[in-house]
Amino acid sequence: xxxxxxxxxxxxxxxxxxxxxxxxxxxxxxxxxxxxxxxxxxxxxxxxxxxxxxxxxxxxxxxxxxxxxxxxxxxxxxxxxxxxxxxxxxxxxxxxxxxxxxxxxxxxxxxxxxxxxxxxxxxxxxxxxxxxxxxxxxxxxxxxxxxxxxxxxxxxxxxxxxxxxxxxxxxxxxxxxxxxxxxxxxxxxxxxxxxxxxxxxxxxxxxxxxxxxxxxxxxxxxxxxxxxxxxxxxxxxxxxxxxxxxxxxxxxxxxxxxxxxxxxxxx
Numbered sequence: 630x631x632x633x634x635x636x637x638x639x640x641x642x643x644x645x646x647x648x649x650x651x652x653x654x655x656x657x658x659x660x661x662x663x664x665x666x667x668x669x670x671x672x673x674x675x676x677x678x679x680x681x682x683x684x685x686x687x688x689x690x691x692x693x694x695x696x697x698x699x700x701x702x703x704x705x706x707x708x709x710x711x712x713x714x715x716x717x718x719x720x721x722x723x724x725x726x727x728x729x730x731x732x733x734x735x736x737x738x739x740x741x742x743x744x745x746x747x748x749x750x751x752x753x754x755x756x757x758x759x760x761x762x763x764x765x766x767x768x769x770x771x772x773x774x775x776x777x778x779x780x781x782x783x784x785x786x787x788x789x790x791x792x793x794x795x796x797x798x799x800x801x802x803x804x805x806x807x808x809x810x811x812x813x814x815x816x817x818x819x820x821x822x823x824x825x826x827x828x829x830x831x832x833x834x835x836x837x838x839x840x841x842x843x844x845x846x847x848x849x850x851x852x853x854x855x856x857x858x859x860x861x862x863x864x865x866x867x868x869x870x871x872x873x874x875x876x877x878x879x880x881x882x883x884x885x886x887x888x889x890x891x892x893x894x895x896x
Contacts, residue, residue, distance in 0.1 A: 633658045633790055633822050634679065639688035641678045642846075647686065648674040650846040656790070661816045662824040663837030665857075667867050670843040672826040673714065673794050679824070680711040680792050692790070706734035710783035712776075714794040714826075718767050724778050725763040728753055731785030750785050756811055757781040758804075772799035780808065784815070791815075793825040797832065809836050834858055834881045842866060858882040 634656040642648030648671045656662055664672050677683040679690055681697060690697045697705060710731070718727070731753065732746040742750075754760040757777045767775060776799045783791060796812075797805040813836055815821040827833045833840055834854040842850045842857050844866045850857045860873045863884060876883040 631658045632656070633660075633693060634824075635689075635691040636679065637689045637691070639675075639678060639685065639690065641683055641686045641688075642671075642674055643683070648846050649678060651688075652846075652848055653688075654841060654848065654851060656822060656824055658789075658822055659816070659820055660822050660824070660839055661813065661837050663833035663840045664824065664826045664843065665828070665830060665833050665840060666843035666849075669845075670866075671846040672843055674846075675843065676711070676792050676794050676824070676826055680709060681705060682711070682713075703734050706786065706788075708788055709790045709792065710786040710788035712779050712783045712791070712793040712796055714798060718775075721766040721768055723763065724759060724765055724767055724770070725750065725754070727767050727778055728759075728763075728781045728785050731782040734786060749787065753781040753785040756784060756815075758807065773801065773804055776800060777804065777808065788821070790822045790824070793823070795826055795828065797827070797829070805832070812836070830858060830863070830884045831876075834883065835876070835879060854882050858884060 632655050636652060636654050639652045640647055640650050652675065664675060666672050674683065678685060685698065692700070692708060729742060729746070729750050732742055732749065735746070736742065751760070754763055757780050759774065759777050759781050762770065762774060762778065767778065770778065776796065780796060796808060800808060809832060812823055816823055837854060839852065840854055840857040841848055842862060849866055850862050858873060860871050863871050863873070870887045872885040872887060874883045874885060
């Protein structure tokens with residue numbers, strides 16, 4: 630596989646706080662990468678550094694042989710879309726207007742949307758099951774509906790690489806599976822490369838072909854779900870006892886949490 634994004638000796642964070650510390654890895658074209666780890670491990674910070682929301686303090690991020698810090702922002706946004714965990718929109722735009730904003734990187738200065746842009750917008754709304762909401766104002770939606778609209782906006786950008794920070798955190802179980810099934814379909818059929826932060830280890834196991842497990846701002850383990858989601862790795866990083874079984878449908882690792890009342894000593 631060809632390398633799409635290369636992270637080399639990356640460090641960064643907020644003001645004087647160094648959250649990510651000397652992290653290196655690659656995202657290959659066609660990857661569905663999951664980024665997991667306990668609270669405070671640096672998952673969201675890593676995503677914000679790769680998406681240029683935060684400024685790098687050390688190291689390099691190379692996108693298709695170009696340093697992202699030297700790319701024109703519009704050029705970067707034609708290749709990379711970012712769906713944050715929480716999205717605050719201060720104006721009462723309609724859902725359709727929000728999703729159309731995903732087309733801005735593809736438009737020239739002062740250029741209006743074409744029929745092609747409107748068709749892409751409608752398709753993104755349909756894919757995320759938000760077409761019926763298109764005339765509603767964004768600030769009247771539930772958190773879950775708003776999240777699906779922001780994902781639709783990202784898809785309307787037609788990126789080569791999509792970053793998502795906890796995309797299922799505000800969704801019920803039905804819409805969690807719907808969104809992740811959609812992303813997997815886009816990954817397979819459209820060769821959309823995805824890097825996604827997830828808290829749910831079992832969702833990461835089922836949908837991701839590669840996983841990065843972060844701990845205290847560093848990569849603790851990287852590899853396939855089978856290589857990363859062992860009880861030894863999870864117990865070391867998350868400080869909790871688990872059993873890792875095999876999902877009978879997919880044969881992927883399935884993590885079972887064990888309550889304190891049921892803990893037996895390991896052999």
